[in-house]
Amino acid sequence: MIESVNEKQRERVLIVDDTPAHLRSLSKILTDLYDVIVAKTGEDAIEMIAKTDIDLILLDLVLPGMTGFEVLAKLKISEETKHIPVIFITSSDNHEDEMQGLALGASDYIRKPFIDIIVKMRIALQIQLIKQMKIIESYGFRDGLTGANNRRSFDQSIVREWSRAARNQEWLGMLMLDVDFFKKFNDTYGHLNGDICLKMVADVMRNTVKRGGDLVFRWGGEEFVVILPNTPLEGAVAVAEQIRENIAKTPMHIDGEDVFVTISIGVDSIIPKAESRKADFENFYENIDKALYKAKSNGRNRVEAAQK
Amino acid sequence: MSTIKKGKILVVDDTPMILRIINDILKNDYDIIVTKCGEQAIKLANENIPDLILLDIIMPNISGFDVLKSLKSNLKTKNIHVILITGGNGENTEAEGYAAGATDYITKPFVPSVVKHKVDFIIEHVAIKRKLMKLALQNGEEIKT
Numbered sequence: 001m002i003e004s005v006n007e008k009q010r011e012r013v014l015i016v017d018d019t020p021a022h023l024r025s026l027s028k029i030l031t032d033l034y035d036v037i038v039a040k041t042g043e044d045a046i047e048m049i050a051k052t053d054i055d056l057i058l059l060d061l062v063l064p065g066m067t068g069f070e071v072l073a074k075l076k077i078s079e080e081t082k083h084i085p086v087i088f089i090t091s092s093d094n095h096e097d098e099m100q101g102l103a104l105g106a107s108d109y110i111r112k113p114f115i116d117i118i119v120k121m122r123i124a125l126q127i128q129l130i131k132q133m134k135i136i137e138s139y140g141f142r143d144g145l146t147g148a149n150n151r152r153s154f155d156q157s158i159v160r161e162w163s164r165a166a167r168n169q170e171w172l173g174m175l176m177l178d179v180d181f182f183k184k185f186n187d188t189y190g191h192l193n194g195d196i197c198l199k200m201v202a203d204v205m206r207n208t209v210k211r212g213g214d215l216v217f218r219w220g221g222e223e224f225v226v227i228l229p230n231t232p233l234e235g236a237v238a239v240a241e242q243i244r245e246n247i248a249k250t251p252m253h254i255d256g257e258d259v260f261v262t263i264s265i266g267v268d269s270i271i272p273k274a275e276s277r278k279a280d281f282e283n284f285y286e287n288i289d290k291a292l293y294k295a296k297s298n299g300r301n302r303v304e305a306a307q308k
Numbered sequence: 309m310s311t312i313k314k315g316k317i318l319v320v321d322d323t324p325m326i327l328r329i330i331n332d333i334l335k336n337d338y339d340i341i342v343t344k345c346g347e348q349a350i351k352l353a354n355e356n357i358p359d360l361i362l363l364d365i366i367m368p369n370i371s372g373f374d375v376l377k378s379l380k381s382n383l384k385t386k387n388i389h390v391i392l393i394t395g396g397n398g399e400n401t402e403a404e405g406y407a408a409g410a411t412d413y414i415t416k417p418f419v420p421s422v423v424k425h426k427v428d429f430i431i432e433h434v435a436i437k438r439k440l441m442k443l444a445l446q447n448g449e450e451i452k453t
Contacts, residue, residue, distance in 0.1 A: 095419045102425045109422075121406045125433070132436050139443050 010035050011055040011127050016045040016071065017089070018063050022112070026058060026089070029116050030123065042066030046074060051168060054084055056126055059106075061090035061097060069104060076105045085126045089114065143218040145195055146202035154217040154225060161215075161229050162281060166272040173228035173236030173269040174284070176292045177205075177243070180262045180300040182222040193254050197261055198222060204250055208243045233269040233305055240265040240303040248301060262301035266292030313339045315359035315431045320349040320375065321393060322367045326416075330362060333420045334427060346370030350378050353385045359434045360427060362414070364393045365401065373408060380409040389430050393418075 012035040015026050023038050030036050037052070039045040042063050048054070057075075061068040068088060075081040085107035090097070098109045108122050141153035149157070165172035179185070179201060186194040198218070205216045205224060215227045226243070228236050244265055251258035266288045273280060287306035295304040316339045319330050327342045334340055341356060343349050346367050353361060361379070365372035372392060379385040392405040392413040402413045412426055 095422070099419055099421050102422060107429070115400075115403055117403045117406050122412075125411060129433050129436060132433075132440050136436065136440055136443060 011130065012037065012053060013056045013058065013123065014039060014045060014048060014052075014054045015058045016040075016042065016063065016068070017058075017060040019060075022060070022089075026114075026119065029119055033120070034123075034127070042068070042071040045071055049075065049081055049084070055130055056123060057084055057086045058089050058110075058123075059086050061088055061092055061101070069100065072101070072104050072106060085130065087122060087126065089119075143202075146199050146218050148202040148206070148216045148218040148224065150218060151220060153215075154219065154227075157215055157217075157227060158281070161227055162272055162276065165229065165270075166274055166276050169271055169274070170230045171232040171235075171269045171271055173231035173233070173239070173267070174288055175226040175228070175236060175240050175243070175265050175267050176219070176288045177224050177226075177240075177263045177265040178292060178296070179222040180264055180296075182261075185261060189254055189259065193252070193259075196252060196254075200250060200252055201247055201261070201263065204246045205243055208246050209239060214239075228269075231269060233267070236267045236269045237303060237305055240267045244301065244303055264292060264295035264300045265303045266290070266295055266306065267303060268306035313337060314428075315339070315434065316341070316356060317427065318343070318349065318352055318356065318358040318361045320344075320346065320361065320367070320372070321364040323364075326364070326393070329420075330423065333423050338427070338431070346372070346375045349375050350385075353379055353388060354382070357384070358388060360430050361388055361390045362393060362427075363390050363410075365405070366395060373404070376405070376408050376410060389434065391426060391430065 013030055014037050015023055016039045017023050017026065018040050023040070027036050027038060037048065039048055043065055045057070045059070059068045059071060068090070072086050075084060075086065086105070087108040087110060088101045088106050089110045089112065091112040093111065101109055107126055110119060110122055141149055143150040161172055164170070179197065182194070182197070185197060201224065202216065202218060205226065209216060209226060209228070213229045217225045217227070219225045226239070228239060231239070244263055248260060248262050251260055268284060268288045268291065270284050291304040291306040295302045298304065314337050317334060319327055319340060319342045321327050321330070322344045324344070327344070331340050331342060341352055341358065343352055347370055349361070349363065363372045363375055376390055376392070379388060379390065389411040390409070392402070392410045394401050394405070394413050394415050405413055411430060414423055414426060
């Protein structure tokens, strides 16, 4: 089912309102359906949006400090935030405000006092559109054979995750893995079974990495990469071991016989420097590649961490 | 010069002036079908399967709510998006509309740019859903709607 693309994550809604009672009632309406976070000022909201992935913003028009219009205008000039739908929610009954909000790029406009079903339905419509857009985009970023994210997706994701880790000074874990003796497998069982093998490896990897933000990519051929945000080396090694173990014990049924493959994995984790350069990532990547090579030369079916 | 229209919209209101105004707001981008009568709206929806229906609530003979309920109980028309046109006399009407399956509502007196925005948004939604279903079909995948 294509819904599986996003089934791990609930959408996150940011409510920006300076009235505690409104924050409380809106949170109560939405908390069963979405991950809800709140901000009381426009400035706080901008800061939260820079640090966290937000799928939709409910924005009060009248706020202390920056107004809702100013917050929206700021979001719309940034490449990273301009696609986030913003719904104004306000006591203003002024059509001019509504027109101005929509002209600035707001997605919708809800008047206070609101009633639950109206807020829910308006948000549901926007969220449904976001989900569908994400699925459409995912088709261009998916490997047709294995269903894993493709190389193009990796190129985008690593830039985003590296920047986020550098900004928040968090660990970024990465695994590179390769199916052992894959050429021999293909020669023995044929290329069609080789495809089945790659699909099995990708499926097991996806089922093993449980957190919503963890990402599995097919790098090319029989090579795969996993990005593990906010994961120090010990955690990344533990995930790698789990993937290795799960693949080694998953049989493929070929011509009445259970066939098993193993994989070798190189692992590293880094807190990228705040002012990272391309060379820093290349260095990180090379260290993991060397660790993978070491796992191969040390006998395969094993995990090796990069040397510091 | 004719342009490619983005979708087909059925507008249902017993006031000719409202039909004219909405037609003027949308006619450059959409194919518009209009009717003043609820029974006729149900017939036209079945025959034309529009992408969106703008539906007045208060009409003689059959109300907008009854039209909405009829559309939503018919397999052929139940997936058509409906924006209700309300008199602005209470949010309970709007809540009732949502509960009956409306996608959104417009309150009279309405602002042309707001009507246009709401219609464009839903038509974009319809186009994306179609694209998604086409992609899913090409990839041999199931899609839940």
